[in-house]
Amino acid sequence: MDHNSYCEITPEILRLADMTEKAGIIDTELFTKYEVKRGLRDLNGKGVLAGLTNISDVRATKMENGVSVPDHGRLFYRGYDVKDLVGGLPRDEAFGFEEATYLLLFDKLPDSDELENFMTMLAGYRTLPTSFVRDIIMKAPSRDMMNTLARSVLTLYSYDDRADDTSLPNVLRQCLQLISLFPLLSIYGYQAYSHYHDGNSLYIHQPVEELSTAENILHILRPDSSYTPLEAKILDIALILHMEHGGGNNSSFTTHVVTSSLTDTYSTIAAAIGSLKGPRHGGANIKVVKMFEEMKQTVKDWTDEEEVSVYLKQLLHKEAFDHAGLIYGVGHAVYSKSDPRAVVFKSFVEKLSQEKGLEKEFALYSLVERLAPRIIEQERQMYKGVSINVDFYSGFVYDMLGLPLELYTPIFAIARISGWSAHRLEELANNGKIIRPAYKSIGEDRIYVPMEQR
Numbered sequence: 505m506d507h508n509s510y511c512e513i514t515p516e517i518l519r520l521a522d523m524t525e526k527a528g529i530i531d532t533e534l535f536t537k538y539e540v541k542r543g544l545r546d547l548n549g550k551g552v553l554a555g556l557t558n559i560s561d562v563r564a565t566k567m568e569n570g571v572s573v574p575d576h577g578r579l580f581y582r583g584y585d586v587k588d589l590v591g592g593l594p595r596d597e598a599f600g601f602e603e604a605t606y607l608l609l610f611d612k613l614p615d616s617d618e619l620e621n622f623m624t625m626l627a628g629y630r631t632l633p634t635s636f637v638r639d640i641i642m643k644a645p646s647r648d649m650m651n652t653l654a655r656s657v658l659t660l661y662s663y664d665d666r667a668d669d670t671s672l673p674n675v676l677r678q679c680l681q682l683i684s685l686f687p688l689l690s691i692y693g694y695q696a697y698s699h700y701h702d703g704n705s706l707y708i709h710q711p712v713e714e715l716s717t718a719e720n721i722l723h724i725l726r727p728d729s730s731y732t733p734l735e736a737k738i739l740d741i742a743l744i745l746h747m748e749h750g751g752g753n754n755s756s757f758t759t760h761v762v763t764s765s766l767t768d769t770y771s772t773i774a775a776a777i778g779s780l781k782g783p784r785h786g787g788a789n790i791k792v793v794k795m796f797e798e799m800k801q802t803v804k805d806w807t808d809e810e811e812v813s814v815y816l817k818q819l820l821h822k823e824a825f826d827h828a829g830l831i832y833g834v835g836h837a838v839y840s841k842s843d844p845r846a847v848v849f850k851s852f853v854e855k856l857s858q859e860k861g862l863e864k865e866f867a868l869y870s871l872v873e874r875l876a877p878r879i880i881e882q883e884r885q886m887y888k889g890v891s892i893n894v895d896f897y898s899g900f901v902y903d904m905l906g907l908p909l910e911l912y913t914p915i916f917a918i919a920r921i922s923g924w925s926a927h928r929l930e931e932l933a934n935n936g937k938i939i940r941p942a943y944k945s946i947g948e949d950r951i952y953v954p955m956e957q958r
Contacts, residue, residue: 577847
């Protein structure tokens with residue numbers, strides 16, 4: 505079978521797919537009848553309690569007179585407010601991601617010696633097996649870097665003599681190696697695709713032991729390996745803000761679910777990557793950037809509130825951009841009044857826009873940040889407030905840093921692997937049961953009919 509035939513959707517496939525769809529549709533009233541929490545969320549959007557974690561906490565409400573009411577969002581890593589973690593970092597140094605990773609894994613902030621030793625350990629693991637780049641990454645490069653990343657992670661299983669050992673020391677070793685290798689796997693995968701499919705020059709820079717994760721990302725990616733301290737600092741902060749978000753987000757929950765089967769680390773992390781790849785989870789910032797690209801072409805005066813408002817209403821009415829009826833980067837499943845990650849990020853984004861001479865673009869983002877929640881509340885029936893989320897600004901930052909769109913979601917994975925690792929270790933440490941929620945069958949019993957009677 506040739507490639508075109510392999511990928512073709514034939515009339516027979518269409519017919520069978522129609523049968524599959526009809527067989528799969530369930531009457532929505534049944535979910536209410538049986539009190540099913542679709543997506544493990546109740547009718548008010550509140551998550552159903554499915555587990556316990558000591559790694560992070562996402563807060564979006566407060567108690568007033570015994571009643572839970574919406575509040576400005578807060579995010580805690582091991583009990584520390586992420587705003588304080590970012591605010592306490594040295595102004596010109598970009599190694600906060602490593603410090604926060606240490607905190608997530610070991611439940612304590614490192615002192616200077618512990619941090620130095622930890623960074624040295626990560627640097628020692630930042631080496632791929634011999635010929636891995638040539639034999640694995642360079643062959644059959646995928647147009648989607650998340651698929652490339654997942655394939656590379658699964659292939660590393662073959663190079664690990666203790667791949668199936670789920671003891672905590674061994675899993676910790678595997679997780680530290682993956683934390684160190686994710687930037688290489690992601691960026692080398694992109695360089696291979698860019699070279700073989702787009703005809704660009706191939707750059708395979710080796711990581712530098714003395715550099716932090718954020719610095720190494722820019723060093724490995726850019727042809728001349730150059731970057732400014734502000735660029736590295738802001739990328740480091742982006743990694744910190746994306747590295748963890750509670751046990752209930754889709755990819756971290758996936759990590760708990762798959763870990764509970766006692767499968768290997770590589771299979772677990774590949775499953776989490778598959779979850780994060782989905783546009784409902786990790787790909788939102790790409791949509792934000794593309795939406796703003798059209799907005800900048802459509803709106804003539806970026807400072808005109810009325811003109812910008814008209815475009816935002818067109819988005820909601822499915823008359824602009826991708827006709828999905830969404831303003832991307834606005835709204836969150838948990839946060840209502842504010843996303844703390846976006847609040848922390850904004851001041852740094854403004855500084856980078858000034859360094860890049862993109863103050864007008866930043867002003868447009870700020871205007872949409874102010875207008876969009878108000879317009880959404882006017883146009884839609886909301887059960888809670890709405891505000892911008894971290895994806896609103898992260899795509900703009902990556903664009904200013906010159907990161908290709910193909911790497912936006914892998915950058916998210918490079919950050920979130922620290923959180924996934926902490927959740928995998930937590931699940932194994934508690935030696936819990938396999939996670940197996942109940943699904944109620946609504947099918948009817950049938951009598952088997954022999955072939956000749958059908």
